[in-house]
Amino acid sequence: MSKDSTNLLDSSPIGKKEFFALLRKILGFRPINKRLYELAFIHKSASIKLPDGSFVNNERLEFLGDAILDAVISDYLFKIYDNEDEGFLTKIRSKIVNRDNLNNLAEKVGIDKLLISNVNQNHLGRNLYGNALEALIGAIYLDRGYWRTKNYLIRRVIKRNLNLEELEQTEIDFKSQIIEWAQKNRKEVRFSSSDTFDQENKQLHFSVDLFIDDKPFGSGDGHSKKEAEQHASEKALHKIEELSR
Amino acid sequence: MSKDSTNLLDSSPIGKKEFFALLRKILGFRPINKRLYELAFIHKSASIKLPDGSFVNNERLEFLGDAILDAVISDYLFKIYDNEDEGFLTKIRSKIVNRDNLNNLAEKVGIDKLLISNVNQNHLGRNLYGNALEALIGAIYLDRGYWRTKNYLIRRVIKRNLNLEELEQTEIDFKSQIIEWAQKNRKEVRFSSSDTFDQENKQLHFSVDLFIDDKPFGSGDGHSKKEAEQHASEKALHKIEELSR
Numbered sequence: 001m002s003k004d005s006t007n008l009l010d011s012s013p014i015g016k017k018e019f020f021a022l023l024r025k026i027l028g029f030r031p032i033n034k035r036l037y038e039l040a041f042i043h044k045s046a047s048i049k050l051p052d053g054s055f056v057n058n059e060r061l062e063f064l065g066d067a068i069l070d071a072v073i074s075d076y077l078f079k080i081y082d083n084e085d086e087g088f089l090t091k092i093r094s095k096i097v098n099r100d101n102l103n104n105l106a107e108k109v110g111i112d113k114l115l116i117s118n119v120n121q122n123h124l125g126r127n128l129y130g131n132a133l134e135a136l137i138g139a140i141y142l143d144r145g146y147w148r149t150k151n152y153l154i155r156r157v158i159k160r161n162l163n164l165e166e167l168e169q170t171e172i173d174f175k176s177q178i179i180e181w182a183q184k185n186r187k188e189v190r191f192s193s194s195d196t197f198d199q200e201n202k203q204l205h206f207s208v209d210l211f212i213d214d215k216p217f218g219s220g221d222g223h224s225k226k227e228a229e230q231h232a233s234e235k236a237l238h239k240i241e242e243l244s245r
Numbered sequence: 246m247s248k249d250s251t252n253l254l255d256s257s258p259i260g261k262k263e264f265f266a267l268l269r270k271i272l273g274f275r276p277i278n279k280r281l282y283e284l285a286f287i288h289k290s291a292s293i294k295l296p297d298g299s300f301v302n303n304e305r306l307e308f309l310g311d312a313i314l315d316a317v318i319s320d321y322l323f324k325i326y327d328n329e330d331e332g333f334l335t336k337i338r339s340k341i342v343n344r345d346n347l348n349n350l351a352e353k354v355g356i357d358k359l360l361i362s363n364v365n366q367n368h369l370g371r372n373l374y375g376n377a378l379e380a381l382i383g384a385i386y387l388d389r390g391y392w393r394t395k396n397y398l399i400r401r402v403i404k405r406n407l408n409l410e411e412l413e414q415t416e417i418d419f420k421s422q423i424i425e426w427a428q429k430n431r432k433e434v435r436f437s438s439s440d441t442f443d444q445e446n447k448q449l450h451f452s453v454d455l456f457i458d459d460k461p462f463g464s465g466d467g468h469s470k471k472e473a474e475q476h477a478s479e480k481a482l483h484k485i486e487e488l489s490r
Binding site for chain 2: 060090138145219
């Protein structure tokens with residue numbers, strides 16, 4: 001973390017005073033190391049050049065915040081669902097931390113109002129919000145420690161904006177997401193499936209390859225064609241996300 | 246977490262006194278809620294039936310500990326590598342928390358001496374060690390909180406047993422791992438690859454399907470055949486791990 005005095009909020013659409021007033025509302029507590037919070041909202045496209053020639057943005061904080069978020073959510077779910085097995089816990093955690101849900105949470109929290117970026121918003125551009133939420137979590141963690149971060153997340157983010165009972169019922173439909181993305185971006189999506197009989201377990205095994213404009217974008221396996229398509233779609237969405245960074 | 250009085254160490258190869266003497270040595274501090282630590286070493290194959298008819302083992306704790314470990318390692322790397330980008334951080338983190346490395350760490354720490362299981366040890370059986378280390382991390386976290394867990398991990402596990410400089414140089418060779426596994430288990434591994442020319446980016450794109458005894462076990466993509474094979478092998482290893490649970 002650089003300690004020079006470069007103004008990180010230079011290209012912010014709102015002034016420094018308004019930025020911290022809004023941030024204070026989002027956090028519910030006073031930030032100490034303000035620079036960390038400024039950094040959390042700088043998307044890669046608006047990277048800031050420091051006097052030493054290096055560039056800074058929120059990606060390192062996002063790396064950290066992503067892991068802290070996972071830890072807090074895991075703890076929270078572990079205690080709420082004290083009779084459920086790890087399969088259930090893993091599934092519901094992934095419904096909470098998946099891109100789409102994180103983007104929604106970030107917008108509900110108000111992250112979009114503070115974001116500093118130079119990209120046009122489109123379907124994938126919404127990932128900027130979820131990523132900035134993770135970066136903010138990284139900033140809070142470094143500034144105020146684990147327990148404060150945990151309290152912030154559970155009280156202000158999770159309990160206010162997340163309906164666990166609803167989430168238990170939802171299946172994430174990756175196939176619909178990829179088709180929606182393709183329509184918006186005028187691409188053609190094709191699923192190609194095959195099945196083999198698994199002699200050992202006496203059941204059919206399905207493999208699906210997903211192509212976007214005839215280029216392979218992801219493969220998936222499963223005990224049903226639907227399951228294999230879901231896996232392939234999830235991988236393709238990750239790939240699109242990586243390419244769009 | 247059940248509060249009844251079932252003896253969780255009934256099928257332990259060592260007595261309760263020896264168990265806690267060894268554990269105390271591994272931890273370097275005194276456990277408070279002892280039952281959590283007992284549970285951390287009970288593999289699924291040695292699940293204990295409680296009076297209410299339910300079974301307990303270390304898998305829930307493993308779910309939690311896995312996430313706590315990721316958070317601690319991310320924090321540690323974030324601070325050590327203060328000039329590296331998130332791509333570097335992600336890569337070195339995955340070298341630390343990958344199955345093989347976790348199993349090694351677990352053995353170095355002495356987890357194997359406390360484990361309670363009813364399975365024969367083989368190549369995959371070593372995952373029991375890494376998983377139990379994660380479960381132990383979950384137990385420490387619940388018993389003593391995040392900071393104590395972090396200090397334990399960094400001082401006693403990471404700094405004593407991990408050479409970061411060496412790790413920076415290593416590439417994880419998933420292909421060799423899957424071939425080694427197949428030889429031990431008398432299975433046949435086959436890689437089937439295809440390439441397409443990516444018009445948009447003007448480069449070749451490789452896809453590899455991996456078959457074990459002619460059943461599809463994983464697919465991978467990449468800019469080289471080697472990269473695609475690595476990805477397919479990594480997925481196949483995950484699948485084998487899931488099937489062997």
